[in-house]
Every structure is written in structure tokens, then in C-alpha cells.
Amino acid sequence: MKSLLLVVATAASLLVAPSAAQAHDASWELRPTGTDARLRGLSAVSSKVAWVSGSKGTVLRTGDGGRSWTSVPPPDTAALDFRDIEAFDARTAVALSIGPGESSRIYRTSDGGRTWAEAFRNTDPNAFYDCVAFFDRFRGLAVSDPVNGRFRVLATRDGGRSWQQVPTENFPPALEGEFAFAASGQCLTTAGPRDAWIATGGGAKARVLHSADGGRHWTASDTPLLSSASAGVFAVVFRNRRQGVAIGGDFADPSGAVANLALSRDGGRSWQGNSRSPVGYRSGAAWHGSTVLAVGPTGSDASRDGGRTWRAFDEGSFDTVDCPNACWAAGEKGRVGVLSRG
Numbered sequence: 001m002k003s004l005l006l007v008v009a010t011a012a013s014l015l016v017a018p019s020a021a022q023a024h025d026a027s028w029e030l031r032p033t034g035t036d037a038r039l040r041g042l043s044a045v046s047s048k049v050a051w052v053s054g055s056k057g058t059v060l061r062t063g064d065g066g067r068s069w070t071s072v073p074p075p076d077t078a079a080l081d082f083r084d085i086e087a088f089d090a091r092t093a094v095a096l097s098i099g100p101g102e103s104s105r106i107y108r109t110s111d112g113g114r115t116w117a118e119a120f121r122n123t124d125p126n127a128f129y130d131c132v133a134f135f136d137r138f139r140g141l142a143v144s145d146p147v148n149g150r151f152r153v154l155a156t157r158d159g160g161r162s163w164q165q166v167p168t169e170n171f172p173p174a175l176e177g178e179f180a181f182a183a184s185g186q187c188l189t190t191a192g193p194r195d196a197w198i199a200t201g202g203g204a205k206a207r208v209l210h211s212a213d214g215g216r217h218w219t220a221s222d223t224p225l226l227s228s229a230s231a232g233v234f235a236v237v238f239r240n241r242r243q244g245v246a247i248g249g250d251f252a253d254p255s256g257a258v259a260n261l262a263l264s265r266d267g268g269r270s271w272q273g274n275s276r277s278p279v280g281y282r283s284g285a286a287w288h289g290s291t292v293l294a295v296g297p298t299g300s301d302a303s304r305d306g307g308r309t310w311r312a313f314d315e316g317s318f319d320t321v322d323c324p325n326a327c328w329a330a331g332e333k334g335r336v337g338v339l340s341r342g
Helices: 002-015
Strands: 026-030 041-044 050-054 058-062 082-087 093-097 105-109 117-121 128-134 140-147 150-156 188-191 195-199 207-211 219-222 231-238 244-250 261-264 284-288 291-296 299-303 311-314 320-322 328-330 336-341
Touching: 026 311, 041 093, 041 320, 041 328, 050 328, 058 082, 058 093, 082 128, 093 128, 128 188, 140 188, 188 231, 195 231, 195 244, 207 231, 231 284, 244 284, 244 291, 291 320
Parallel strands: 041 082, 050 082, 284 320
Antiparallel strands: 026 336, 041 050, 050 058, 082 093, 093 105, 105 117, 128 140, 140 150, 188 195, 195 207, 207 219, 231 244, 244 261, 284 291, 291 299, 299 311, 320 328, 328 336
16 A cells, blocks of 8 residues: 555656745755656755665765766665665765565665665565664664554664664554655654654554654654645654654645644644645755755745744755755755755
């Protein structure tokens, strides 16, 4: 079922025309990548260094701000879909491919992609890994959809070289039909040395799971976002361990005005809806100082007041966004952009 939803989501985003954008003093400057792969994985190290990953086993790296790109995929992975990538510098990165069973894998490079080590291969046909995130260069997590009624999380303490499963009894029961969306690499996020959050949908409620101890134990909170087989929280991002944004919508209705945004000021223990949200499905979000950016197939939006009000500023399609200092976005047909202030 989830594999079918991934295909439907891709088709829907390609068929919907973008709505008109409002004037804004920011815009995306495109950086041609030379690929037509869909790039849902993005890790922007700096204004110069960024890694992107996606369909057809694609992994690309730039060291000159996107003026040129080097193709650096792991060998013999053309059939894989690298939906998430986390990079620490121009040489070191961890890439996650998604899918049921052995399609879910984690690879690591420490030489800029010239060589890769396979650090994890899923052997459980019921598991489906969606996202990976790191607290620092050593400690990280990877999340799978629920198996036997509980979400499954792997943890690493050696920079992604090895992974161990977190005990499933440390998770609250999953809702019927609940899962995470592998749409932008942002269904899992961290802030500071201990806090992590997982975004969900598909069940009776769209929820956010939170860990305050580095991923060992988890609690769940409801959000007001629409939840269905094609709707929920697609991205959760925190400015610090207290102030967060959960965003999503319905990928089957990308331009529909549905409940797609919630804000938290208590570390995700509670979430408040917001009527002044971006219009349409949004799969990715990122903090850039006090500004929040959101992207999706029908455009990009920005909020300068922590998510309370939003303005559209671009009509192009992007799936994911990352803002360590400079802001980058990536999406369908190899599309990559760098944020420019007008």
C-alpha cells in the first residue's frame, strides 16, 4: 500500500498547476544539476557545499555553490531511491534509500562519495525506513514505519558506521494505518543534543512523536492537521528544543485548502493550528533564523513571525529545503535552488 501511495503522490504533484505567488523579496536561483531524477534528499552544509539524493540511485555533491555537480552514488544502486541524505562536510555523508525489505539501506562515505560502505540493510519485509537525522557528527537516528504496531528506530553512535535498533517497547502504540511520509527527508528531526521528533500521518490523527533522551524513549502528541492515507504531517522542524513547526497537507489534493500547519512552543507536547497557513500541500520546511520556509509542488512560502503568518514567494515545485546558513531547496526533475534576497 505504501509503495502505491508513493507513486500516486509523485503523479499528483506533476499534474497540478501552481497558484499565483505574491510578491516577496526572496526568490530561488536555480542551480542546474544535469539530472532528471527527483531529488527529495538534501543536506546543505554551507553556501558552497551541498549534497542531494533521490530516484534512480542518484547522489550528487557540489563544492562551488551549485555551479557544478559531481555524481557520487554508491555502486550498483541505480534501482534505489535515496530519499534522505545527511552530510557533515564535503567528504562525509550518510545516505538512506527507502522501500520495503532490502530496499531500505544506509550507506556512508568519508571521501566525498568516491567510496561508500553499506552500514545497514533492512531484512524485515514489514519494515520501511523513511528518514534519517543526526544530533551531531556521531549520534543519529533512522525511522521506519510501524512494525507489529510500533514505530521502529535505529540509532548510531559512530557517525553512521553501525546501527542498533531502539527497543520497540520504548514507543507508544501506533494508530491503525499510521506511518511516516518519505517525501522530503524531514519526517524525523533533531534539536540540540537530546531532542528528536517523528512526524506521522495515515491514521485517525496526524501525530508527532518526541524523544527527550536521544531517541531511547518516545511519547506521542496529536496535531490538528488532516490525516488520511494521503495526508498528515510530512515535515517537522524545530528552531530550538521548544519552538517547532509541523507542516503537511494532502498530497492527493496538492492545491487544496486543508489543515496543514501546527505550531508548538513546548517542545511538541502540544500543537496549535493556524488559519493563516500556506495554501496547499507542503512537504518540506526549514528554519532560517527566525524565518520559516515551506516548500511543496505548488510553490514556496515564508513566515517571518515563527509560522503565524505566511507569504508565498515562488511558484516552482520543490520537495525539500535546508538552511544551515544559506537556504537550498531540491525537487522534481533535478531541480535545485539557492535562496536569493532581492
